[in-house]
Amino acid sequence: MLAQKTAEQAKVREHTRQPDVKLFINGQFTESESGVYFDNPSPFTNETINRVAEGRKEDIDKAVQAANKAFKEGRWGKMKVSERMKYIERIADLIDEEAEELSYLESLDTGLPIAQTRNMAARAAENFRFYSRMVQTRMHGEAYMQNSEFVNYTVYNPLGVVGLITPWNAPFMLTTWKVAPALATGNTVVLKPAELSPLTANKLAEIIQKAELPEGVFNIVHGFGETAGASLVAHPSVEAISFTGETVTGSVIIKNSADTLKKTSMELGGKSPLIVFDDADFDRALDAAVWGLFSFNGERCTANSRVFLHKNIKDKFVEALKQRVQNIKVGDPMDPSTQLGPLIDKGHFEKVKGYIEIAKEEGCEVIQGTVPEEFKAGNYVPPTLLLNAANDMRVAQEEIFGPVMAVIEFETEEEVIQAANDVKYGLAGYVWTNDIKRGHRVAQAVDAGMLWINAQNVRDLRIPFGGTKASGIGREGGHYAILEFYTEPKVIHVAIGDHHIPQFGK
Numbered sequence: 001m002l003a004q005k006t007a008e009q010a011k012v013r014e015h016t017r018q019p020d021v022k023l024f025i026n027g028q029f030t031e032s033e034s035g036v037y038f039d040n041p042s043p044f045t046n047e048t049i050n051r052v053a054e055g056r057k058e059d060i061d062k063a064v065q066a067a068n069k070a071f072k073e074g075r076w077g078k079m080k081v082s083e084r085m086k087y088i089e090r091i092a093d094l095i096d097e098e099a100e101e102l103s104y105l106e107s108l109d110t111g112l113p114i115a116q117t118r119n120m121a122a123r124a125a126e127n128f129r130f131y132s133r134m135v136q137t138r139m140h141g142e143a144y145m146q147n148s149e150f151v152n153y154t155v156y157n158p159l160g161v162v163g164l165i166t167p168w169n170a171p172f173m174l175t176t177w178k179v180a181p182a183l184a185t186g187n188t189v190v191l192k193p194a195e196l197s198p199l200t201a202n203k204l205a206e207i208i209q210k211a212e213l214p215e216g217v218f219n220i221v222h223g224f225g226e227t228a229g230a231s232l233v234a235h236p237s238v239e240a241i242s243f244t245g246e247t248v249t250g251s252v253i254i255k256n257s258a259d260t261l262k263k264t265s266m267e268l269g270g271k272s273p274l275i276v277f278d279d280a281d282f283d284r285a286l287d288a289a290v291w292g293l294f295s296f297n298g299e300r301c302t303a304n305s306r307v308f309l310h311k312n313i314k315d316k317f318v319e320a321l322k323q324r325v326q327n328i329k330v331g332d333p334m335d336p337s338t339q340l341g342p343l344i345d346k347g348h349f350e351k352v353k354g355y356i357e358i359a360k361e362e363g364c365e366v367i368q369g370t371v372p373e374e375f376k377a378g379n380y381v382p383p384t385l386l387l388n389a390a391n392d393m394r395v396a397q398e399e400i401f402g403p404v405m406a407v408i409e410f411e412t413e414e415e416v417i418q419a420a421n422d423v424k425y426g427l428a429g430y431v432w433t434n435d436i437k438r439g440h441r442v443a444q445a446v447d448a449g450m451l452w453i454n455a456q457n458v459r460d461l462r463i464p465f466g467g468t469k470a471s472g473i474g475r476e477g478g479h480y481a482i483l484e485f486y487t488e489p490k491v492i493h494v495a496i497g498d499h500h501i502p503q504f505g506k
Contacts, residue, residue, distance in 0.1 A: 044378045067216050087213055092132075105199040111379065113340070139483065158486065162187045276309050277438065306408060311409050330369060381402050384405065
């Protein structure tokens with residue numbers, strides 16, 4: 001059985017080389033104007049998977065012009081909602097048909113375990129179906145009578161060309177989370193994917209081409225943030241920018257979008273607390289703490305990277321954490337039994353390792369799992385605990401974005417609330433207690449956009465997603481996307497009687 005498994009993995013590795021990726025503009029795959037390509041390395045081996053066309057300012061301009069023409073002269077934004085939703089639902093069906101290929105490409109490109117990327121492919125299809133339903137049932141305005149003389153009502157119109165800048169962690173699911181509401185509401189799109197994970201974005205272009213969306217409605221320009229991304233943000237014909245990524249970049253985007261008065265939506269970093277009181281369901285809280293940090297290789301914005309343990313259970317909980325990190329299966333991302341794979345690239349790998357060295361200097365006890373010798377060529381950081389951490393340490397204040405958990409002791413409810421809030425981020429938080437009154441008190445007191453009580457990070461697509469403070473501005477998800485970001489309300493005032501009009505100059 002072991003020999004068969006090894007042979008299957010070797011066969012997969014023979015096919016890791018992928019075709020080069022081009023830009024997708026006006027319904028066609030095309031070279032960049034410069035003809036320059038950049039290498040896309042494998043997180044598993046650091047060997048080149050393929051080359052990617054590098055889009056720059058001139059390519060962004062071509063894509064925006066195509067999208068602008070499709071919006072203003074084409075039929076996408078003007079077609080009947082029911083007709084447009086047929087395209088949206090066709091995209092979802094095609095994602096389902098390509099789910100296995102998408103899962104493979106996502107794992108190949110990012111190092112995420114394939115057991116987890118399979119779930120994300122299914123979620124991506126649901127993003128399109130969800131927004132098809134949402135637009136047809138929730139995108140309606142308000143109407144008011146005024147003194148039997150006026151009817152006032154609102155309609156929601158698409159913005160036009162929207163720019164989407166997406167991250168390298170869970171890229172396909174997070175990309176579709178933006179693309180689906182943008183297209184469903186009648187906008188046209190220019191997507192700038194993360195340069196570190198281009199494969200599933202390219203596959204999405206193939207799917208959309210197969211779905212036969214009108215030319216120019218959806219465009220992709222691969223490239224780097226400083227060139228392609230900055231040009232998209234600055235372009236005067238782009239009406240809005242939705243960005244998911246780290247906080248410093250988000251701040252720069254907001255500054256650079258000000259000259260053209262763009263709408264912006266920023267989903268940024270996090271340093272989320274998970275608080276475990278001594279009356280909590282111990283085993284469930286342990287499961288949630290381990291899953292919430294070590295799944296997705298620790299590269300998730302909502303990860304509970306600060307774990308606060310009540311002093312009465314701290315020692316027992318820490319011993320259980322130590323056992324868990326030793327048992328986490330570190331391995332080939334293509335192996336369905338792998339729980340932790342390699343980080344996205346060598347630069348991020350070095351950054352995360354650097355934080356572990358900082359933790360030692362700050363006085364933490366570092367406990368780590370192991371990385372099998374056969375995987376040393378990849379960007380593997382073992383599951384790591386930082387014990388005896390204090391909330392004012394750099395490793396408890398700064399976003400590490402890897403499989404590294406800082407463990408902090410607390411004694412009182414007031415103390416842990418203060419510590420949880422004493423950080424610049426405010427994306428998510430988790431509270432574990434069987435005192436439901438306390439659970440509500442603490443959840444309402446923690447400065448974060450999203451809180452879970454006695455639950456891991458499970459979401460309903462209808463609710464808003466986003467954070468406070470340095471974790472972002474605006475909300476994604478549900479009707480917040482279609483009514484607050486991707487459309488603009490227009491008010492129509494209709495006189496239904498002969499109301500008084502002042503007669504100046506008569």
